[in-house]
Amino acid sequence: MINKSIYIIRKISAIFFLINYVLVTYYWFVFLDLYQPKNLIMKKIYYLCALLFAANGAYAQENALECGTDYLMEEYFNKNPEAKKQHDSFNLELSRLAKSGELSRNVNSRIQQGQVYEIPIVVHVLSKGDALGTENNLNDQQIIDWIDYTNKIFDGTGDRMLNETNGGAVIPVKLVLVKIDPKGKPTNGINRIDLSGNENYVQYGINSNSNFNGLHDVEVVKEYGWESTKYYNIYVAYKSAVGAEATNGYAFFPGGSQSNDRTVMSGSASLVGQQTLAHEFGHALGVFHPHQGYVAGEGKYARDGNGQYIRDENGDYVINVTKPAVCPVNNDCTIDGDGVCDTEPILSLYDTSVNIFRCLTGRINQCTGSPYVGAEQNVMSYTYCFRNRFTPGQMDRAMAQLLRYRENLYTSPVLDNQAKDNNVSLISPSCSPTANERMGNFIIGTVNVNFNEINNWTNPYNTLENNFYKDFTKGYVLAKTTTTIPNNTSTKLNIKTSDTGYLLATKVYIDYNNDGVFSEIDELVLSKNGISRDNSVTSVDVTPPSNAVFNTPLRMRVISDLSNVNITPCGNPRFGDVEDYAVTIKDETLSTDDLKRKKVEIVTNNSTLLVNANDLISNITITDITGRLIYKGDNINKNNFYKDLNTKNQIYIVVVSLKNGTKHSQKVML
Structure with a gap:
């Protein structure tokens, strides 16, 4: 929970600091009135110095606002325990990989030299009516420059930034402003939202918690957010908060349901020279604060007998610590604290018991007993130093999370700046789901369908989107959701289900006879139960039956749910979701000469499979519709083959490879 006492102390401290600067500024102006320079230019310089002195104090206060991600994720995990389990499970996996050295090796093997992963972003500017170009309503060039500055933090080329040398x-990530919007129309990646008529926003800004003042950010996401599996959404508000805590920004960690995926920024932290967006997107890549797990302390300025603030030999204010901060546990650096071994454990350097507006480089780190060695200048730290670095360990962690959870973004079709043409005419299905029966955030559903030209990432069912049924056959433009497959050879179908601790099930139907009805007997092309997060991709070779309708778009229905749910093509999903796509089967019937050269006959007799070919058979594989291997025969070197499978009313996929290099695939029932 948010530490209320820390919050109150910070606000009181801010008030005292403000009073201090007001008084000092006042005496500056009194001095100027008593000893006014005769020269007009000198007078202007004197007044400018006074104003800059006051402004500097105000800037320090603004800069001390914290990131709200810790509070945000605590609240989110409390409401979504399954997401917490997923989060903890992957952290344990990363710990194991780090200890064995595999983490760094795996990341390096996946990242080619010089490869940069582009992340398609949209920046939503939430205006309360301020003039364009001001801090509360940034203009386009300010946003473009800010994104460019942030990218230079990631690649280590920015002013004063450190890199691997x-x-x-x-x-190696780059934030890229997108060029097409969710309707396929051109955009510069900046979406301006006028909230000047929203009194709640105008007065309080945006808040992640609906129980506090401010426009609830979920309302903004529902109304204005762009599809989170194709775009990374960044919202810039004039003021942002997480509950009672004002923030410079906050972001969701990867994983869970990406419907929540976003970064929220305050306008004052969204400028060139600010490292806040790099910090927040670091969280979006799964990187923690170096002070992760510390316990906040309490302190205040020390005063002498005359009520004056006391300074030490370095000129710093002395702090009377009433409650010492406690360092994060660091027994195992691969899992404790931030889970990174090359960032030293530290306290939050914003903590009132530790620091009052000073960079601590060269000072003693209270958690190690030795001088700071870089964590006080880390991009992910709370610090008054210039944030100038990530570490190799943070990079390994960030890239592992990117490769695990962000493939949908760095492979997003919107990066090619072309709307996709999915215009097909389908007959209406005889049935469609009308609801999700449990209406909960269990992270259950389909997340990727890959079938020839189709490669579409989606969110599992979640209450924010209420996405129990997604019909991608109706003019969808952000990814290819229609495809054409041959009638006489197999096409690989891959279904990826969500990363959850539950065992899942998935089924896929193709309406081969185009009657609008999905048959369990001869139109079920994939069925798999007991799918775990470690084997979340289910594959099958799809070969259309000879009696399928050719050269006409057919509906394909993908259903994923909990493993013990009885999935039917017309039933409502219990916990998961349903997705519809379009498949056209192209008639590629061979000529007479081709048939003579490549002919393969596959017939059945009771439970026996018979294969005859005009050329020598090299090998044969038989799988069921879940992709489970039933039989594999190599080096057959005959023109005929038979196999008794001793089954009844089972559907199999038979793939015959000939010596001449041709392959024939056919679905049969035995």
Whole structure:
């Protein structure tokens, strides 16, 4: 929970600081009135110095606002325990990989030299009516420059930034403003939203918690967010908060349901020279604060007998600590604290018991007993130093999370800046789901369908989107959701289900006879139960039956749910979701000469499979519709083959490879 006492102390401290600067500024102006320079230019310089002195104090206060991600994720995990299980499970996996050295090796093997992973972003600017170009309503060029500055933090080329050559690390990601919007129309990746008529926003800004003042960010996401599996959404508000805590920004960690995926920024932290967006997107890549797990302390300025603030030999204010901060546990650096071994454990350097507006480089780290060695200048730290580095360990962690959870973004079709043509005419299905029966966030559903030209990432069912049924046959433009497959050879179908601790099931139907009805007997092309997060991709070779309708778009229905749910093509999903796509089977019937050269006959007799070919058979594989291997025969070197499978009313996929290099696939029932 948010530490209320810390919050109150910070606000009181801010008030005292403000009073201090007001008084000092006042005496500056009194001095100027008593000793006014005769020269007009000198007078202007004197007044400018006074104003800059006051402004500097105000800036320090603004800069001390924290990131709200810790509070945000605590609240989110409390409401979504399955997401917490997923999060903890992957952290344990990363710990194991780090200890064995596999983490760094795996990341390096996946990242080619010089490869940069582009992340398609949209920046939503939430205006309360301020003039364009001001801090509360940034203009386009300010946003473009800000994104460019952030990218230079990741690649280590920015001013004063460190990279792998001088003590830092490069995180090879690049934020790219998109060029097409969700309707396929041109855009510059900046979406301006006028909230000047929303009194709640105008007065309080945006808040992640609906129980506090401010426009609830979920309302903004529902109304204005772009599809989170294709775009990364960044919202810039004039003021942002997580509950009672004002923030410079906050972001969701990867994993869970990506419907929540977003970064929220305050306008004052969304400028060139600010590292806040790099910090928040670091969280979006699964990187923690170096002070993760510390316990906040309490402190206040020390005063002498005359009520004056006391300074030490370095000129810093002395703090009376009433409650010492507690360092994060660091027994196992691969799992404790931030889970990174090359970032030293530290306290939050914003903590009132630790620091009052000073960079601590060269000072003693209270958690190690030795001088700070870089964590006080880390992009992910709370610090008054210039944030100038990521570490190799943070890079490994970020890239592992990117490769695990962000494939939908770095392979997003919107990066090619072309709307997809999915215009097909389908007959209406005889049935469609009308609801999700449990209406909960269990992270259950289909997340990727890959079938020839189709490669579509989606969110599992979640209450924010209420996406129990997604019909991608009706003019969808952000990814290819229609395809054409041959009638006489197999096409690989891959279904990826969500990353959850539950065992899942998936079924896929193709309406081969185009009657609008999905048959369990001869139109079920994939069926799999007991799918775990470690084997979340289910594959099958799809070969259309000879009596399928050719050269006409047919509906394909993909259903994923909990493993013990009885999935039917017309039933409502219990916990998961249903997705519809379009498949056209192209008639590629061979000529007479081709048939003579390549002919393969596959017939059945009771439970026996018979294969005859005009050329020598090299090998034969038989799988069921779940992709489970039933039989594999190599080096057959005959023109005929038979196999008794001793089954009844089972559907199999038979793939015959000939010596001449041709392959024939056919679905049969035995």
